[in-house]
Structures are given as C-alpha cells and as structure tokens.
Amino acid sequence: MCGIVGYVGRQDAVPLLIEGLQRLEYRGYDSAGVAAVKNGTLRVAKAEGKVRDLLDGLPKKVAGPIGIGHTRWATHGPPSDLNAHPHVDADEHVAVVHNGILENADSLRAELEREGVEFLSDTDTEILAHLVGRSTQPELEDKVREALRRVQGAYGIAVIDTRTPDRIVVARNGSPVVLGIGNREMLVASDVAALVKHVQQVVFLDDGEMAVLTADGFTTSTLDRKKTDKEPQEIEGDVEDYEKGGYEHYLRKEIADQPQAVAGTLRGRLDERFATAHLGGIELSARDLRTIRRVKILGCGSAYYSGIVGAELIESLARLPADAEPASEFRYRNPVIDPDTLYLAVSQSGETFDTLAAVHEVQRKGGRVLGVVNVVGSSIARACEGGIYLHAGPEVSVASTKAFNASVVAFALLALHLGRVRDLSPADGKRLITGLERLPDQIATVLEDEEVVRQAAQRFADAPSAFYIGRVRGYPIALEGAQKLKELSYVHAEAYPASELKHGPLALISPEMPTVVIAPDDHLIDKNRSAMEQIKARGGPVVAVGHSPFAGLADETLIVPKNEPELDSVLLGVPLQLLAYHASMLLGRDVDQPRNLAKSVTVE
Numbered sequence: 001m002c003g004i005v006g007y008v009g010r011q012d013a014v015p016l017l018i019e020g021l022q023r024l025e026y027r028g029y030d031s032a033g034v035a036a037v038k039n040g041t042l043r044v045a046k047a048e049g050k051v052r053d054l055l056d057g058l059p060k061k062v063a064g065p066i067g068i069g070h071t072r073w074a075t076h077g078p079p080s081d082l083n084a085h086p087h088v089d090a091d092e093h094v095a096v097v098h099n100g101i102l103e104n105a106d107s108l109r110a111e112l113e114r115e116g117v118e119f120l121s122d123t124d125t126e127i128l129a130h131l132v133g134r135s136t137q138p139e140l141e142d143k144v145r146e147a148l149r150r151v152q153g154a155y156g157i158a159v160i161d162t163r164t165p166d167r168i169v170v171a172r173n174g175s176p177v178v179l180g181i182g183n184r185e186m187l188v189a190s191d192v193a194a195l196v197k198h199v200q201q202v203v204f205l206d207d208g209e210m211a212v213l214t215a216d217g218f219t220t221s222t223l224d225r226k227k228t229d230k231e232p233q234e235i236e237g238d239v240e241d242y243e244k245g246g247y248e249h250y251l252r253k254e255i256a257d258q259p260q261a262v263a264g265t266l267r268g269r270l271d272e273r274f275a276t277a278h279l280g281g282i283e284l285s286a287r288d289l290r291t292i293r294r295v296k297i298l299g300c301g302s303a304y305y306s307g308i309v310g311a312e313l314i315e316s317l318a319r320l321p322a323d324a325e326p327a328s329e330f331r332y333r334n335p336v337i338d339p340d341t342l343y344l345a346v347s348q349s350g351e352t353f354d355t356l357a358a359v360h361e362v363q364r365k366g367g368r369v370l371g372v373v374n375v376v377g378s379s380i381a382r383a384c385e386g387g388i389y390l391h392a393g394p395e396v397s398v399a400s401t402k403a404f405n406a407s408v409v410a411f412a413l414l415a416l417h418l419g420r421v422r423d424l425s426p427a428d429g430k431r432l433i434t435g436l437e438r439l440p441d442q443i444a445t446v447l448e449d450e451e452v453v454r455q456a457a458q459r460f461a462d463a464p465s466a467f468y469i470g471r472v473r474g475y476p477i478a479l480e481g482a483q484k485l486k487e488l489s490y491v492h493a494e495a496y497p498a499s500e501l502k503h504g505p506l507a508l509i510s511p512e513m514p515t516v517v518i519a520p521d522d523h524l525i526d527k528n529r530s531a532m533e534q535i536k537a538r539g540g541p542v543v544a545v546g547h548s549p550f551a552g553l554a555d556e557t558l559i560v561p562k563n564e565p566e567l568d569s570v571l572l573g574v575p576l577q578l579l580a581y582h583a584s585m586l587l588g589r590d591v592d593q594p595r596n597l598a599k600s601v602t603v604e
Contacts, residue, residue, distance in 0.1 A: 002029060002085075002099040003071040004177070005194050006158045006168045009185025009215045012036075013067030014058070016187070020194035021051045021069050023242060026250065026396040026592060029071035031084035035095035037165045038064030042092050046084035065215075066165060068158045070097035076105065077122025087126040089133025090117060093162045094143075096132065098125040099190055100154035100175040108150065127151075132159055140164045141212050144171060145223055148210075154353065156190055171210035171223070176351050176379055179203040179211055179218055181232055186213040192375075193394065197239045201232040204377045236376050241394045249591045251397035251488070255577050256447060259440040261392035261402040262570070265409045266436055275429025276420035277413040282370060283386045289421045292342045295322035298330055298358045299346040302400040302483060303407065307346050308476035309569050310372075310411025316566060317432070318418035328354035330361065337365035344387075344414075345371050348395055348403035350378020359383050372410050374403050388414065397592045399487045401577045404480060405443075405570050412436060412567060435564035439571070442561040446574045449559070453575050456543050456556040457582035459514045460491055467505060468576075469498040470518030471527060473569050477518050481576030487594050488584035498531045509540040516576065517554070520568045521547040529553060543579075545572055 003024030007013040017034045032054045033046025043062040047054040051071065070085035077083040086095040102108070105124035108131070113119070117130050131147035132140075140161045148155070154174030160167075170177050170188050180187035180195035180202055188211075189195050192202060203218070205211060209228060211220045220228045247253040254261075269277050295314050297307035307324030314322040327345065337343075343362045347355045350373035359380060362369045371380045371387030374395065381387065392406035412432070420429050460466055466485060468478035475497045482493035496505050498517065509515070515535050519528035525546075532542050532553040544554035547562045558575035562568065584591050 002073050002190070003194070004068070004097050004099055004156060004158055004188065004190040005070075006068040006097075006170065006188040006213070007185065008066040008166070008168050008213055009182065010065060011185065012063050013065060014063050016198070017067050017069035018051065018055055018058075019197070020187075020189060021071050023193045024071055024189070024191055025051060026193075026398060029073050030079035031072045031081070032070065033072075033084045033086055034058075034062060034067055034069040035086040035088070035160065036062055036064035036067035037160055037162050040162050040165065042088065042095055042160075042162050044086055044088060044095060046081060046086070048079050048081050048084060066160055066168065068095060068097050068160055068168065075101055076124045083121045083123050085123075085125055087121060087123060087129040089129045091133060094129050094133040095160050096125060096129040097158050098128055099156040100173070102127060102151050102155065103153035104151060128157065132161075140167060141169050141210065144169045144210065145225075148223060158188055166214050168213045169210065170205070170213065172205040173207050174353065174356070177205040177211075179205070179213065181218075185215055186218055188213060192235055193242050193396070196235055196242060200235055202235055202377070203230045203232050204382065206382070233377055242396060249397065251399060251401065251581060251591050254395055254397055254402045255574070255581065257393060258402045258405055258447075258574065259444045261406050262409050262443060263440045264391040264393065265406045266413070266439075267391065269413055270433050270436060272430065272433055274420070275426040275433060277417045279388055279413060279417055281386045281388055282414075282417070286421050289418060291340060292320060292418070293340040294338065295320055295342050295344065297322070297324040297344045297346060298327040298355060299324065300327050300352055300354050302404045302480055303346040303348065303352070303355070305476045305480040305483065306404050306407035306411065307344070308479070309408045309473070310344070310346070310415070312473060312476075313411050313415040313566055314418060317415040317424055317428075318422050320418065320422070327352070327358040330358040335361070337362055337367040339366060341367065343367055343369040345369055345380055345384060346373070346407055347371075347378075347380050348374045348390075348400050348407075350375040350380040352380070356380050356383060372407055374406065398594055398597050399484060399580075405573060408570050409436065409439065432564060432566065435567045438563060439567065442563060442571055443574055446560050446571060447578075449575075450578055452556070453558055453578040454582045456558060457579050457586060459541055459543065459556070460485065460489065460579070460583040461586040463491060463512060463514050465492040465494070465508070465513055467508075467513065467515040468493060468495040468518070469501060469515060469531060470495075471498045471524045473565070474498070474518030474520060474528075474572065477569050477573045477576065478516070480573055481516055481518070481579070484577055484580035485583060487597060488580045488591060489587050489589055490595070491583060491587075498528055501531055501534065506534065506538070509535055509538040511539040511541065514541040514543060516543045516545065516579070518572055519544050519546040519550070520565070520572060521562060522565050522568075545575055
C-alpha cells in the first residue's frame with residue numbers, strides 16, 4: 001500500500017527519492033511527498049495525486065544529502081496536500097514517513113492537543129512527528145524509541161531530524177522495512193523494488209527492530225536497545241525485471257511472462273526417477289508428512305482463489321481433506337488449531353497483513369504453517385517454518401496474474417509430493433510431471449490467440465455486470481476471472497458454481513448480462529452445456545472457455561490446449577486475464593493501478 005524511500009550519502013537525495021517512489025507506484029497511492037535536510041534546514045514538498053504531480057511542483061530548494069519520501073494510501077483523512085507525508089513537528093526539526101495504522105491515535109491526539117499541540121492534518125502519522133519532536137532524549141534513535149513505546153498498532157517508519165543531519169532512523173512493526181547497502185551510502189524502502197537499481201545487498205528488519213542509517217553503514221537493535229546482528233542478502237532479480245519490457249503496461253508484460261514464470265516455479269523440482277516433486281523449503285520428513293490429517297490454505301484475494309485450486313489438488317492427488325479460507329477472517333473466529341493439520345499461507349508479496357496475522361494465530365496456538373510466497377525474504381516467508389518460493393519474478397501491476405498461476409503450479413507440486421508419500425501411483429506421478437512440463441509451452445499457445453480474446457472483451461465494455469460460472473475445478477477459476485474484471489475494468493462481476501445458477505442468479509440473466517462459462521472437456525461437460533442452454537434460452541450472451549467450440553451455445557469460445565485434468569486450471573485462467581485486460585483498455589481504465597486498490601495490503 002503506502003511506500004517509503006530514504007537516502008543518506010553524498011548525492012542529492014531528492015532525485016533518488018523521486019525515482020524510488022516511482023518504482024513503488026504499483027503499490028497504489030493517492031498522494032506523495034519528500035523531505036530533505038541541507039545546511040541544518042528541513043525542506044518538505046508534497047502533493048495530492050501522482051508522483052509526477054509532486055515532481056511538476058517540486059521547488060529546487062528541496063535538496064540535500066539526506067531525505068525521506070512517501071506515497072500515501074489514505075486511511076486517516078482524505079487524500080490532500082496536507083494529509084500527504086512526510087509530516088513534521090511544530091518546530092520543523094523532525095520529519096516522519098509512516099506505513100501502517102496507529103490504533104491509539106485518537107487518544108494520543110487528544111492528549112497532545114491538551115498540551116497545546118496544533119495539528120495540521122487528519123493523519124495518525126503527524127502524531128509520531130510531534131512525539132519525536134517533543135522528546136527530551138539526546139539522540140534521535142532514543143527519541144524515536146520513546147515515541148514508539150507510546151503507540152499501538154502497525155508501523156514502518158523513517159525519521160530525519162535537522163539536529164542530527166547525518167542519519168535516518170527507521171523501525172518496523174508489522175509493515176516491511178528494507179535497508180539497502182550501497183557504497184558509502186545507505187538507502188531504505190518498504191520494498192526492494194525501490195532499491196534494486198542502486199544496491200545488490202539488502203537487510204530486512206524484523207518486527208520490533210529499528211535501525212540507524214548513516215552514509216558509512218547501519219546498526220540494528222530492538223526497541224529495548226539490544227543489538228541485533230543482521231546478515232545482508234543478495235537481491236533476487238535485477239532492474240530489468242521491474243521494467244515494462246516494451247509492453248504498454250506492466251500487467252500485459254506479466255501476462256506474457258507466464259511461460260517463464262511457471263518454468264521458474266518448476267525448475268529443479270521435478271523428479272522423474274521417483275515420479276515426485278522435490279521441495280527443498282519443506283523441512284518435513286516422509287514420516288512427518290504421513291502424520292498430516294488435513295490441509296488448510298490461507299490467503300486473500302487472488303491468493304485465496306489459488307488456494308481453493310490448491311485444496312482441490314491436494315484432496316484429489318494426496319487424498320487428504322483440504323480446504324481454503326480467507327486469511328482476513330481466519331483469526332477472528334477463534335479457530336481450533338489441530339496439530340495434525342498442515343497450514344499453508346499464500347501471498348505474492350509475502351507482506352499481506354491479514355495473512356501474516358493468520359500465520360501468527362496458527363503459531364500462537366501451536367500449529368505448523370508453511371509459506372507459499374513469491375518475494376524472498378518477505379515477512380511471511382521469514383515468519384513461516386519453511387515453504388515454497390514461487391520464483392515467478394517481480395510482479396509490479398496491482399492485479400496478480402503470473403503469481404496466481406505460479407501459486408497454482410506450486411500447489412500442484414505440493415500435491416504431487418504429498419500424494420507420492422501417500423498413495424499416488426508412480427504412473428500418476430509421471431503423468432502429472434509430463435503435464436507440468438508441458439504447461440509453459442501451452443500457456444504461450446494461449447497467448448497467441450489474443451485477438452480472439454480482444455473481440456470477446458467488447459461484450460463487457462458496455463455491460464453493467466457479468467457472471468462467471470464453473471464447476472469443481474472451474475469454479476475457483478471463475479472466481480479469479482470475475483476478480484480480474486472487477487479490479488481492472490470496474491465492471492461488476494460475480495462468480496458462482498454453475499450448479500447454483502438455477503438457485504437464484506438465473507433471475508438476473510438478460511441480453512445485457514454476459515456470462516463466462518468455464519467448461520473444460522471433462523466429466524462435467526454435459527452439465528456445463530446444460531447451464532449454457534439455460535442462459536441462451538433467456539437471451540443471455542455466453543463466452544465459453546474450454547477445449548473445443550460450443551456451436552449454437554456460446555457467442556464466443558476461448559479455446560485452450562488440453563492438459564491433464566488436474567492441471568487444466570492453469571490454462572483456463574489465462575484467457576480470463578486477457579479478457580479483463582482488454583475490457584479495461586476499451587473502457588480507458590488505469591490498468592496497472594486500479595482505483596482504491598494496492599498491491600501489497602499491509603494494513604487491516
């Protein structure tokens with residue numbers, strides 16, 4: 001969601017801050033700002049809107065060798081210049097940028113107002129600036145410690161002070177903070193994307209940790225002043241991975257990346273000799289795996305939908321009861337944590353707050369939880385006891401595409417692994433390995449038929465709403481397809497099991513209401529044909545996604561190659577990504593940054 005960038009070194013910080021903020025634009029935001037210190041003076045510039053709006057009005061006097069920047073996604077108070085970060089204290093010595101939400105903001109604000117503090121914004125972040133600025137502690141890091149002891153909630157913060165113009169103090173609790181180690185300079189950000197052009201090594205702060213950055217290095221400690229030792233990690237990927245690669249949008253590039261992304265998820269993990277998958281991040285013996293009696297998958301949004309596919313794969317291949325649940329609801333129902341259940345937390349960014357909270361809930365009650373994440377070193381990856389990295393490459397666009405399919409493939413690998421430990425035959429194992437190896441080329445084949453999808457997308461450009469339906473393996477793909485249409489085009493869409501159509505939704509079918517039917521050539525094909533007939537009998541347009549044409553039933557058919565039935569979900573979802581993309585283009589939407597949404601949801 002919000003983005004943080006900071007720099008201390010010998011260069012002018014502001015151009016680096018602006019560049020870093022531009023690399024964080026995919027996270028979703030509504031205002032931006034920078035602050036820098038030069039010759040003992042703090043200069044701040046901020047603006048509602050995009051980073052380009054900030055840049056257009058940026059005064060030349062906002063400069064200096066140390067600075068912090070921010071992109072804000074509104075929580076406390078509407079988008080405005082005043083509510084944009086950085087926020088400063090009354091004496092204009094301290095500037096603060098902050099990701100997260102302070103839960104006791106109202107009481108702290110009231111207390112400060114009784115003490116005579118006048119607030120300029122509606123934000124909770126300005127409270128931090130005043131707390132730090134009013135502290136009588138001698139060192140900036142101690143001022144920040146004192147302030148943070150008074151706040152409750154999630155935060156990732158960066159603080160500068162004109163009285164100590166050689167350092168940035170940063171801290172984290174529930175919101176990511178990453179240090180970038182340069183040559184006689186240090187950077188900090190909320191995401192590696194802002195650092196990748198300038199550094200090769202990074203350090204991830206843990207919850208309850210803070211760091212002091214100077215041009216010559218960094219130190220880390222807990223809020224209780226206990227020093228911590230952090231090992232730098234090499235950045236995975238390079239700056240080109242965060243570029244559009246000749247495409248108009250990141251989203252379209254990432255759809256095109258999927259053959260390579262799926263190949264990356266599979267690389268080195270298929271064992272043809274023993275007809276199984278090797279998953280080095282799962283440090284459970286075959287004996288441990290055989291003690292598992294149930295699998296529970298936790299995720300949000302597209303990650304949750306991939307979890308539904310994953311649960312079906314695990315149940316069918318490993319013959320283990322499995323289900324998926326929204327991580328955002330999980331901890332609030334006081335769940336019973338079973339020691340014989342394997343919990344899986346899935347998140348592209350590895351920073352999704354609700355999913356991380358669900359991980360902590362499982363661990364607090366004695367359960368074991370593994371991560372299925374894309375970003376190496378992310379919070380969920382480090383919180384879990386092991387897991388599967390997707391290796392899909394950076395995903396910049398807010399709407400997930402390649403990470404969704406990489407997650408499904410990762411679940412297929414896990415299902416194969418669990419199945420072979422249990423009762424899945426070597427013949428079935430080899431059959432699935434062959435199918436997995438075919439996926440990258442088959443995805444590339446689907447992408448070659450983009451013009452057909454573009455034509456089908458015209459049916460949605462003027463539609464007030466749409467249905468997506470499917471059965472069993474097709475249902476979660478319908479959920480994900482409807483999600484993509486909503487996210488990208490703002491056309492209302494709902495997904496239902498096709499069997500539920502006649503139990504209510506059929507009342508809405510009309511010539512103005514297109515329905516996407518996920519209809520692979522499987523044992524339910526006749527059932528899906530029957531659903532199409534019911535829709536056509538009521539004048540509803542039908543777009544079918546399957547393995548062969550549906551003459552007389554579908555107005556448009558998006559055909560995908562046939563793989564093994566368990567793996568068809570990966571291929572069936574690709575045309576739906578293109579469908580949503582082209583509907584969005586026809587409607588003139590902001591494809592990479594849909595309104596009100598953020599890539600990494602780090603607040604509740």
